[in-house]
Amino acid sequence: MRPEILFPLFKDVTVLPGVGKRTAALIEKITDPHLVDLCWHLPASLIDRRYRPHIADARDGDIATLEVHVDDHFKAPRKGLPYKVRCSDHTGYLTLVFFHPHVDYLQKTLPIGEDVIISGRVDHYQGEIQIAHPDHMVLAKDADRLPLVEPVYPLTQGLSNKVLSHAIEGALESVVPLAEWLDDAHVAREKWPAWHEAVNAAHHPESENDLEPHHPARTRLAYDELLANQLALALMRRHMRKQKGRVFEGDGTLTDKLLSLLPYTLTAAQTRSIDEIVADMAQPERMMRLLQGDVGSGKTVVALMAMLRVIESGSQAAIMAPTEILAHQHYNYIAPLCGQLGIQCARLTGRDKGKIREEVLTNLADGTTKIVVGTHALFQEGVTFHDLGLAVIDEQHRFGVHQRLALSGKSGATDVLVMTATPIPRTLTLTAYGDMDVSRLDEKPPGRKPVTTRAMPLERLGDVVEGLRRALKDGDQIYWVCPLVEESDVMALTSAEERSKHLREIFGDQVAHVHGRMSPNEKDKVMQDFQAGAIRILVATTVIEVGVDVPQANIMVIEHAERFGLSQLHQLRGRVGRGDDHASCLLLYQSPLNDVALARINIMRETDDGFRIAEEDLRLRGAGDVLGTRQSGLPVFRLADLEKHAALLQTARDDAVLILNKDPDLESPRGQALRTLLYLFERDEAVQFLRAG
Ligand code: ADP
Ligand code: MG
Numbered sequence: 001m002r003p004e005i006l007f008p009l010f011k012d013v014t015v016l017p018g019v020g021k022r023t024a025a026l027i028e029k030i031t032d033p034h035l036v037d038l039c040w041h042l043p044a045s046l047i048d049r050r051y052r053p054h055i056a057d058a059r060d061g062d063i064a065t066l067e068v069h070v071d072d073h074f075k076a077p078r079k080g081l082p083y084k085v086r087c088s089d090h091t092g093y094l095t096l097v098f099f100h101p102h103v104d105y106l107q108k109t110l111p112i113g114e115d116v117i118i119s120g121r122v123d124h125y126q127g128e129i130q131i132a133h134p135d136h137m138v139l140a141k142d143a144d145r146l147p148l149v150e151p152v153y154p155l156t157q158g159l160s161n162k163v164l165s166h167a168i169e170g171a172l173e174s175v176v177p178l179a180e181w182l183d184d185a186h187v188a189r190e191k192w193p194a195w196h197e198a199v200n201a202a203h204h205p206e207s208e209n210d211l212e213p214h215h216p217a218r219t220r221l222a223y224d225e226l227l228a229n230q231l232a233l234a235l236m237r238r239h240m241r242k243q244k245g246r247v248f249e250g251d252g253t254l255t256d257k258l259l260s261l262l263p264y265t266l267t268a269a270q271t272r273s274i275d276e277i278v279a280d281m282a283q284p285e286r287m288m289r290l291l292q293g294d295v296g297s298g299k300t301v302v303a304l305m306a307m308l309r310v311i312e313s314g315s316q317a318a319i320m321a322p323t324e325i326l327a328h329q330h331y332n333y334i335a336p337l338c339g340q341l342g343i344q345c346a347r348l349t350g351r352d353k354g355k356i357r358e359e360v361l362t363n364l365a366d367g368t369t370k371i372v373v374g375t376h377a378l379f380q381e382g383v384t385f386h387d388l389g390l391a392v393i394d395e396q397h398r399f400g401v402h403q404r405l406a407l408s409g410k411s412g413a414t415d416v417l418v419m420t421a422t423p424i425p426r427t428l429t430l431t432a433y434g435d436m437d438v439s440r441l442d443e444k445p446p447g448r449k450p451v452t453t454r455a456m457p458l459e460r461l462g463d464v465v466e467g468l469r470r471a472l473k474d475g476d477q478i479y480w481v482c483p484l485v486e487e488s489d490v491m492a493l494t495s496a497e498e499r500s501k502h503l504r505e506i507f508g509d510q511v512a513h514v515h516g517r518m519s520p521n522e523k524d525k526v527m528q529d530f531q532a533g534a535i536r537i538l539v540a541t542t543v544i545e546v547g548v549d550v551p552q553a554n555i556m557v558i559e560h561a562e563r564f565g566l567s568q569l570h571q572l573r574g575r576v577g578r579g580d581d582h583a584s585c586l587l588l589y590q591s592p593l594n595d596v597a598l599a600r601i602n603i604m605r606e607t608d609d610g611f612r613i614a615e616e617d618l619r620l621r622g623a624g625d626v627l628g629t630r631q632s633g634l635p636v637f638r639l640a641d642l643e644k645h646a647a648l649l650q651t652a653r654d655d656a657v658l659i660l661n662k663d664p665d666l667e668s669p670r671g672q673a674l675r676t677l678l679y680l681f682e683r684d685e686a687v688q689f690l691r692a693g
Contacts, residue, residue: 008174016170038171043151056091115140181673192220222640226652232686245286250312269443287415293441294610295574315389348374513539551579561587562597566617
């Protein structure tokens with residue numbers, strides 16, 4: 001349970017004065033809707049109002065704060081002209097200019113004969129010194145109400161910096177001193193402020209320097225966030241390790257036979273990964289291993305080798321895919337091989353009902369079925385295994401930490417192998433999978449041809465269609481991917497459907513589309529037709545089918561490429577170039593391209609190295625563009641910048657290990673404070689792994 005001292009921070013932003021439903025909805029566009037989330041929303045820049053000249057000295061174009069006397073108000077002489085207020089000091093006159101004024105308000109705020117403080121951008125205009133629509137106007141006696149240095153926050157359309165700053169100031173009132181969770185010596189050495197001071201300092205920068213990631217306040221907060229992350233992962237890892245594992249030592253009969261059945265030899269990376277997995281499974285601890293490999297690097301056969309190892313020892317293995325089509329595809333690949341190996345393989349997805357399902361369940365329960373391929377339905381109620389030794393999770397960057405936890409609860413001492421196609425940068429691996437050992441397929445099977453990548457504006461759709469006409473004549477097969485719009489399935493669906501309709505008008509029945517709302521049977525039918533070549537252009541939304549393997553498909557068209565993240569583009573492109581024909585990828589974009597989108601497209605044209613692309617992706621992703629990361633299930637950091645704080649991450653990792661060695665259940669006073677830290681960063685699930693948690 002969250003400690004009481006944190007309750008105020010986890011209140012909804014609507015408790016703040018001046019924040020109603022409408023503002024809350026806008027805030028929710030930039031961060032989560034609790035006070036604590038506002039505290040994590042740090043300023044990106046600042047406005048310095050400390051320049052305090054006399055009127056005659058005020059430099060054109062600069063932000064200045066002036067103390068002046070209000071002389072007179074002048075109504076606009078006619079429509080379209082501004083309302084003016086003339087002010088002065090002993091050096092000259094300042095004219096305040098207002099278009100569409102609220103006259104009552106101005107007369108109240110700027111009473112004739114009073115001294116006021118005005119802050120805004122100075123404009124020398126037609127011999128006059130002016131400020132149009134000052135940012136601040138207060139009576140001289142209320143001078144302390146005027147912020148001389150104002151933080152400027154990342155915003156969203158409709159939300160002003162003023163409103164957001166005000167809300168954040170309100171949220172900061174809930175920031176109270178908390179017991180220090182960091183090592184005192186560490187804090188002293190780094191000259192870091194205490195947590196509550198750090199939060200306040202981060203929101204009240206005095207100079208540009210205070211906005212730097214290496215400023216002590218920001219560094220401290222980043223460290224807190226990373227430590228919470230690493231501590232949570234370490235707890236999770238320990239929890240999983242603590243569960244008794246099994247020793248699997250196969251005799252090699254099945255694995256050797258599989259190798260002889262394969263039409264190719266394994267790559268060195270595949271062999272190395274298999275060795276690592278086999279060695280891990282032979283240990284008495286539970287295996288928690290990540291198999292990381294770019295699209296097309298051949299993870300499936302590695303997983304199959306691991307599964308056979310477990311079966312040689314008399315246990316069962318399961319492989320779970322994120323979608324039914326992928327489950328289907330794994331099954332189609334694995335089942336025939338199992339047939340040749342003389343072991344029973346079954347499929348279980350959400351759609352398998354009635355008799356078929358009963359039969360699968362019976363065979364799983366009595367151990368007849370050795371390998372089962374399925375979706376998350378595999379780990380639902382009612383599915384019992386005779387003796388599940390290994391669970392393979394084909395993540396395709398969909399599941400994430402939570403699902404791994406759910407699985408660990410379900411499957412007891414089962415070894416776990418997670419496969420991910422996301423070429424995650426090393427730094428991110430540590431944050432997302434710090435709880436796992438990693439095997440890497442850093443080499444592709446031989447014979448892969450580079451994919452020619454081109455970019456074209458959408459206006460040239462006509463040319464693209466002509467190109468497709470020629471390609472179809474040459475017997476090519478084409479994927480056409482439409483984007484997911486703002487996470488809305490409905491929009492994505494319309495765009496794919498509409499594009500499909502348009503292409504059908506031109507190319508007829510060779511075109512079909514597939515999307516998430518179709519029934520599994522319909523989807524399968526389309527995929528099978530595409531695989532068989534009866535359908536030559538497949539229009540799809542991305543999310544559904546990232547992992548499909550149709551080797552003869554050789555052209556990938558990505559519509560609205562500017563809306564995709566780099567890693568997504570890379571994943572999609574990886575769908576082609578698997579067969580014998582020359583492959584190409586066409587990035588269709590909506591012009592004009594912004595800088596980031598342009599950079600992404602250029603990188604795509606330059607390289608197909610998944611790791612390089614992942615690093616560039618991380619680099620290009622501004623704070624405002626974490627959508628891709630969110631969708632991928634990777635952790636999103638609000639305070640830490642993984643590039644700039646990379647060294648901190650390493651320290652946090654070591655720190656977490658040290659902490660748990662000394663105080664395994666976080667019971668010491670510092671341990672208690674660390675529990676608060678975990679709650680503060682919403683790692684509640686990790687606390688449950690502590691005794692007396
Ligand atoms: P992914 O890592 O994307 O899941 P797959 O396991 O689907 O990759 O493999 C992609 C394709 O490469 C499959 O058609 C598979 O049969 C083939 N493949 C896997 N390993 C090799 C290899 N060592 N040599 C040649 N082809 C291979
Ligand atoms: Mg795969």
